[in-house]
Amino acid sequence: MxxxxxxxxxxxxxxxxxxxxxxxxxxxxxxxxxxxxxxxxxxxxxxxxxxxxxxxxxxxxxxxxxxxxxxxxxxxxxxxxxxxxxxxxxxxxxxxxxxxxxxxxxxxxxxxxxxxxxxxxxxxxxxxxxxxxxxxxxxxxxxxxxxxxxxxxxxxxxxxxxxxxxxxxxxxxxxxxxxxxxxxxxxxxxxxxxxxxKGAAFFRLEVKGIGAHAGNNPQDGRSAIVELASKILKISALTDWGKGTTLNPGMVGGGTAANAIAEKAWCVIDVRYRTEAEFERVESALRDIATSSLVPDTHGSLTLTCRLAxxxxxxxxxxxxxxxxxxxxxxxxxxxxxxxxxxxxxxxxxxxxxxxxxxxxxxxxxxxxxxxxxxxxxxxxxxxxxxxxxxxxxxx
Ligand SMILES: [Zn+2]
Structure with a gap:
């Protein structure tokens, strides 16, 4: 037709x-x-x-x-x-x-x-x-x-x-x-x-440390969990209520046993934001947090898994x-x-x-x-x- x-x-x-x-x-x-x-x-x-x-x-x-x-x-x-x-x-x-x-x-x-x-x-x-x-x-x-x-x-x-x-x-x-x-x-x-x-983004943050026996040689270990804990506090502090930006480390995991210094730890972070500028601020700060460490010899890596504008x-x-x-x-x-x-x-x-x-x-x-x-x-x-x-x- x-x-x-x-x-x-x-x-x-x-x-x-x-x-x-x-x-x-x-x-x-x-x-x-x-x-x-x-x-x-x-x-x-x-x-x-x-x-x-x-x-x-x-x-x-x-x-x-x-x-x-x-x-x-x-x-x-x-x-x-x-x-x-x-x-x-x-x-x-x-x-x-x-x-x-x-x-x-x-x-x-x-x-x-x-x-x-x-x-x-x-x-x-x-x-x-x-x-x-x-x-x-x-x-x-x-x-x-x-x-x-x-x-x-x-x-x-x-x-x-x-x-x-x-x-x-x-x-x-x-x-x-x-x-x-x-x-x-x-x-x-x-x-x-x-x-x-609001826009939404999900990040996965992984920390790699050095595993060791918690009783025999704890001094040789570098705890990924302790490092992750310090990072989570910094991540939470990126929330800006006035701008409507929130960060929620909604899932965490790591370690293999109570008597082992954790070699690995991870968390998943939900980010909500009102403007692209706020997303850019948060992403750049998260990358800094991922790559700088309090516990020596630990290494962080950050992956953006999903983003809605x-x-x-x-x-x-x-x-x-x-x-x-x-x-x-x-x-x-x-x-x-x-x-x-x-x-x-x-x-x-x-x-x-x-x-x-x-x-x-x-x-x-x-x-x-x-x-x-x-x-x-x-x-x-x-x-x-x-x-x-x-x-x-x-x-x-
Ligand atoms: Zn719909």
Whole structure:
């Protein structure tokens, strides 16, 4: 089928009709949501994530989007869909295709709606948000909406921080040139959205000393445990509550027996930070701590095992939030709160690309990443209408 041409002249859209069309398609939206939840697509299931991407591809191509994928060997492919001339400033709509759940979860715990709550793997995080995005676009485009070029960005390995793909870098490249971004991530029952998220990094610190018998020749030993203990105190002291930087040496180990001077010791450190500058400060200090020693002849080594970028708070994102909050209230949606949260998302990479972004505009609910996860059914229509209103009225 030939993709419909996007007209150059902006067409005024009757938002009331779009809202009505969304309400009329509520059952179709629920069906799509169910389809997306009932097929396993955990981050480690490349085939499942790629199948989910092809479903979304078919939907978006029927709306005139040009769809392509960044393909990766060891991770789900990253769907990019464009409509209009995206060489000009465009709106970026962000989400992800993967969930945290293992294979078999969809069969064991399929999509259900009970007492206004929708459950099933990824119902909240974030098949609901993907559904909101697809239907807001569908109804707008069928009503003639063409005021802005739009780019949909759906990576397939968000929940594992893009550790075995180039999706983080690809995302920054794809987002460059966007006027603004909206992430349809998990939202909250209190109607808040997110303008700031902490980054997270995990380090493993290993110390090697010299083993010896604790009774026969303790003077020949160099305790890796004593050295590690001294390092842990210095590591803890890097916490800066004022800047929101915390370090937690959450796991330690070492030694082989009480009557032996420990030859080896290790710890794992969780670091949370609000800015890239803080991450750099902490990483450099940790390297110094690792390589300098109190106990002579001991040697430390530090490995960064995982890192999720921080979504830094920017004036641009705050201003964008004010605009969409005004649009929301103009159309009778409840006022939103802009908050900072500890958990990460791909919005960080849009901020890195210099794009103002508001995150958590998807369906509302609680307990994501657990089997207790649920989404509020009523928020599906509400958030689809809100996204439609934003796309019709946002001025940047
Ligand atoms: Zn998510």
């Amino acid at each position: 030939k993709a419909p041409e996007v007209k150059a002249v902006p067409v005024p859209v009757n938002l009331g009709q779009v809202f009505a069309a969304l309400a009329a398609e509520k059952q179709l939206m629920l069906d799509t949501w169910q389809d997306l939840v009932n097929s396993d697509c955990g981050s480690r299931n490349k085939a499942g994530v790629d199948a989910c991407g092809r479903r979304v591809q078919v939907f978006l191509e029927s709306l005139g989007f040009r769809v392509r994928f960044h393909e990766y060997e060891k991770a789900g492919n990253f769907l990019v869909a464009e409509r209009g001339d995206t060489s000009k400033p465009f709106v970026a709509l962000l989400g992800h295709l993967d969930t945290v759940f293992p294979d078999g979860e969809a069969a064991a715990r399929p999509f259900t709606v009970r007492d206004g709550r929708v459950a099933g793997p990824g119902a909240l995080d974030m098949k609901g948000g993907v559904t909101v995005m697809l239907y807001a676009l569908k109804e707008l485009i069928e009503a003639g909406w063409n005021r802005l070029p739009v780019k949909v960005l759906l990576p397939g390995d968000e929940e594992v921080g893009h550790g075995s793909s180039g999706a983080a870098e690809d995302l920054v490249r794809e987002a460059k040139g966007a006027l603004c971004g909206f992430n349809l991530e998990t939202s909250y029952p209190d109607n808040s959205v997110v303008v700031e998220r 921080a979504m830094e708070r920017t004036a641009g994102s705050e201003a964008l939030f004010e605009k969409i909050n005004a649009i929301a209230q103009r159309h009778g949606f409840p006022a939103m709160l802009a908050k900072a949260v500890g958990g990460g998302s791909d919005s960080a990479y849009l901020v890195k690309a210099g794009v103002p972004v508001v995150c958590a505009l998807g369906v509302k609910g609680e307990f994501n990443h657990t089997v207790r996860e649920y989404a509020l059914e009523s928020s599906l229509l509400e958030r689809a209408r809100l996204l439609a209103a934003i796309l019709c009225e946002i001025e940047i």
